[in-house]
Amino acid sequence: MWPTRELFTAGLLAYALAMAGGLAGHASKRTASWITSLLCLLSLAGALLEFGASAGVLFGGAESQWVLSSGVPYLSYSVRLDPLAAFFGLALSLLAASVSIYSLGYIAHSAARRSPELFCFFLNLLLLSLTLVFTASNVLFFLIVWELMAVAAYFLVVFDHESAEARKGGLLYFLMSRGGTGMLLVGFLLLATAAGSLEFSALHDAGQQLSPALGATAFLLLFLGFGAKAGIIPLHIWLPAAHPVAPSNISALMSGIVIKAGIYGMARVFFDFYGTLSVWAGMTVLVIGVVSALLGVLYALMEHDLKRLLAYHSIENIGIILMGFGSALLFRSFGHPQLAALALIAGLFHTLNHAVFKCLLFLGAGGVLHATGTRNMEELGGLIRRMPSTALYFLIGAIAISGLPPLNGFVSEWFTYQALLAGFGATPTLTRLAFPVAGALLALTAALAAACFVKAFGITFLALPRSEAAERAREVPFSMRSAMAILAVTCLVLGLGAAWFLPVFDPITTRAFGIAASKDLAANGLILTAGSLRSGSVSPAMIAALLIGLGAVPLLLLVLWGRKSSRTTGPAWDCGLAGLTAQNEFTATAFSKPLRMIFGALFRPRREIQAEYEVSPYYPKAIHFESEIEPTFETHFYRPLQHGILWIATRMRRLQQGSIHLYLLYVFVTLILLLLFGVRG
């Protein structure tokens, strides 16, 4: 018997120990680098133990659950390690392990160095609360650890509290998180009243016991509440504000796994708490997924702040995940459990894949920030010569996130395509047209993502350095490189060995739809199929092997013909102009210009050019160029909302007269009203 419970508890203890050590170290006011290293190693130990626990559940079927009563009514510390929880736990522990290793070298050079022990305290609090978020199985307990996670993440985001940008991003995150929790609370209570219990085990299929109107309300509240955490459009505005300003190891965790807590919540609600839903529910999720994916990548393209660009890509990938979830919901409504399993696997697989490559990319961006001190791509360039390992790992992450074969991003996007294609045959109604159109927009999203990462990698790492800081950049320490290496190898393994990994999803789909899909989705020779070999198949492992094998052809050509050809290094031709400098290079802004023009209706770009000249405008001395795009959601959605709230607040102020008698009257009137309400009910 696999000691799931023991490993899980030991992992939590390791995190808790690191928290205690962090607090003690902070209180003693003696900063020593060995203490920080020890704390990071403790988190690493915790992550490895949790990895063992999750792997035991997923690969060994060693599920576990237990309940500790709290003495407080309704609240119990119930913990349940079921397959869905273990799947997210697996992603979390993988990321936690790499981030712990990364932090060994990173903390001493980042904003965290001012009080590294306190930083480790919050980091471990975040890991601990995340572990519990995925496993808590009582509504109140879940909400408590959910809030702990939000608070820990908030303090980590604003750790560099001297920067106004960080404070502002943190506040926005905190507000959105509050709003989300509010919706969650109401949604959960609606479900709990139907089930008559706050335990998750009792909530299974509770959505069915509510009246259609209440069931729909609870569904929407929970979707939006979890969506605010996941960063669906239009609740996404905190991601690009908060993720880039956090220390990079925290950005990696935020984009990699904290937003996945929202996805976990959705999976729990959609496929555990609700048995079947009407078509509109799945359609809402699918449409929000498509919109988030497309707008996320379009805004990412306009960014030249490396970390903000990555944050926008998180919105895009959450959208792709929701395309899978939305299709799964629709297929379940149409009565096609087989297809629903395929779509759910697509969504969950993309969740794991995105966690891995986004963490890798943020750690890479952190390395760049560490080496150059800037996130602005227009000041970078030429880093591939100065930081060859970081560049290689970032390139692997870039290929994976662009969904290119044979890495893991391709596999989950391929499954998403197949799910969408299969959707066309799932229903005879007009709804079927939504699936191929969503597929086409997914194709657009993926192609734009590739364009964006050509820009991100090309401008940051290739050609000539655009600033002195980039010129002087040095490779990052070994610990940071090895963390990236682990994640890069994971991208490769999850891509090539996807067929071996699929059985992990069997217990999850069995619980949700009563179907173990992995044997239909894989064939011998590491081939992935869309239900059957006939309906379509792909083999990333064979593609990789063939790409290497076919490499013999061009090599042979060069050896046979090009034997005598010489190979010299010289200045770039550059159309015959001598003296190529960094000023000649294409910039990130210029790279995305065609798309800014094509999607001008969305971006509403504004630009201002001022030229200073003495004699003639054709011989300018200096040119000042400014360009910006309109933040559509901020201007057209959040600003009116903010004005509305302020307007109501100003009116409400009249209630507050500062007189205790008046307040007592309010209390009294409320009491009477409640009593009347109670008597009537």
Next chain:
Amino acid sequence: MTERILALLAQIAIVLFLSPLITGFSRTLKARLQMRRGAGILQPYRDIHKLLRKGMVIPETASWIFSATPYVLFVTTLLAGLLIPTVSAQAPLSLYGGVLAVVYLLALGRFFLALGGLDTGSSFGGLGSSREMTISAIAEPALMLAIFTVALSAGSTNLSVVAQASLGQSWRFLAPQQMLAFAALFIVLIAETGRIPVDNPATHLELTMIHEAMILEYSGPYLALIEWSAAMKQLVLMTLLVNVFFPFGLSIGWSFATLLGLGLFSLKLLLLAAAVVLVETTNAKMRLFRVPELLAVAFVLSATALISTFLF
């Protein structure tokens, strides 16, 4: 087993050695239509032969990406060519990847080519990369939707299955959704292979270049590999069009009938190439920002194709 290996080798030979012929034919036909003599159908072979023996200059600003790009591009394009049925309905490797893998392998090659353009630091390289990624991105929805239409009627993304399905009913290309999807894919073909009115492969003016701007700094054997890849990519996309929509002459297995199939296949390719050349000679190159409108037309065509599957 031996038969499969022979089929694989045969297909490698077809993709490698037929592709420059199509390019040569297009150029010659275009020259004739413009009242020029042209350099001859075999000129692309001579170009590749010559370039492979020449020396090359690697820009000192470039990194290993610049040198890896020609190999990646060549290998990904060649592999894409092995996943689609050419003379036999049974492509040798179709089990390892269907039409999605073909599209994404070409995208992987393009990803590296665009990086190669940026790697030298020359402004024209970046300009080409930016435009190439933009145009391929906005061509993608039309391409995918048209492919979906075809895949949906065959019930598979495996190209061998799709080809066999259309082989069963040879006159199906007259169905409205097939004709509309073909029209959409034809526009995408022009955009993806960089032909007038989207891009002019013969231009000398760097500012108007797209594909050529990215590869300005390449020379010698690397340039040969890139030029050859461009020819192969054109062959792959054209094969996709002719064999999915007009599967006449495709043999079922690999036998002597495939030799006859090779003749018919080449004929179909030459006809399609001639159609592209006709479009090229009768149109002027568009401004870059008019290209999205053309691709929007392709998208509408494929969307209509999809809706007509629903109706018929």
